[in-house]
Amino acid sequence: MAAEFGEYVRKCREQKKAKSADFSLRKLAIRIGVEPSYLSKVERGQEAPPSEATIAALARELDEDPDVLLAMAGKVSSDLQRIIRKRPKLFAQLIREMKNMPNHAVLRVVREVRDGDW
Amino acid sequence: MAAEFGEYVRKCREQKKAKSADFSLRKLAIRIGVEPSYLSKVERGQEAPPSEATIAALARELDEDPDVLLAMAGKVSSDLQRIIRKRPKLFAQLIREMKNMPNHAVLRVVREVRDGDW
């Protein structure tokens, strides 16, 4: 699971690198604010995935969805957690009940909520 | 915020203690599997809230909602996180969109989902 994260990041980066030299491991590492050797180890799954902040920076640079990247790292973004913590009962119930709903049904709910007639 | 957690636990425990001697700090601590001195500090907000497992045990003993207790401790239960991580995009969007919905509207969605016509 941690390995998957690294592999995926490496794949994304290599793709970017094919188009722009700004995406060498070293340069990217510096841009996201970590040591190259660290990013190297992360990409090869030799180190656990980085912190939420670092993953967010990574997502920005790689044009990836931060929530997806965080999920691969076994995390849930802290802003989502904060929302849940404000109304724990309500959200806990909702999420557990949606656990086994198929994607299309969840999406329908999302749309319903977004177009909010509430 | 961490203080609030301890205060609340103490309040719950004292209420139980008024009815049953099984709820002395010491006995409860042993039952949930920690040292009494530790629980003491937690209740007085002198130590950060305990781990998820310990909070869950606490909730069981005190007949409290584990999600609520966890929320007071600044955490979100790991099973909820796991559900979110399986479909990060979907759930992230849903939760963020529900952030500002009033309780009754959220509840309506919960009911709708529970009575699932999907």
Add this chain to the structure above:
DNA sequence: TGTAGTGTGTAGTATATACTCTACATATGG
């Protein structure tokens, strides 16, 4: 009066998290 139970203070610990720092070997381009 002693002993059993109560809560608390102080110090210490094991493990995890999230990295840095330095050095190295290889490759690449001018």
Add this chain to the structure above:
DNA sequence: CCATATGTAGAGTATATACTACACACTACA
């Protein structure tokens, strides 16, 4: 051929998390 850049190896570090272990003082009650 040499300067620069690339990825990687190994060791070390600072901070947080989640506790334990032990000693102490107070109270109740038999």
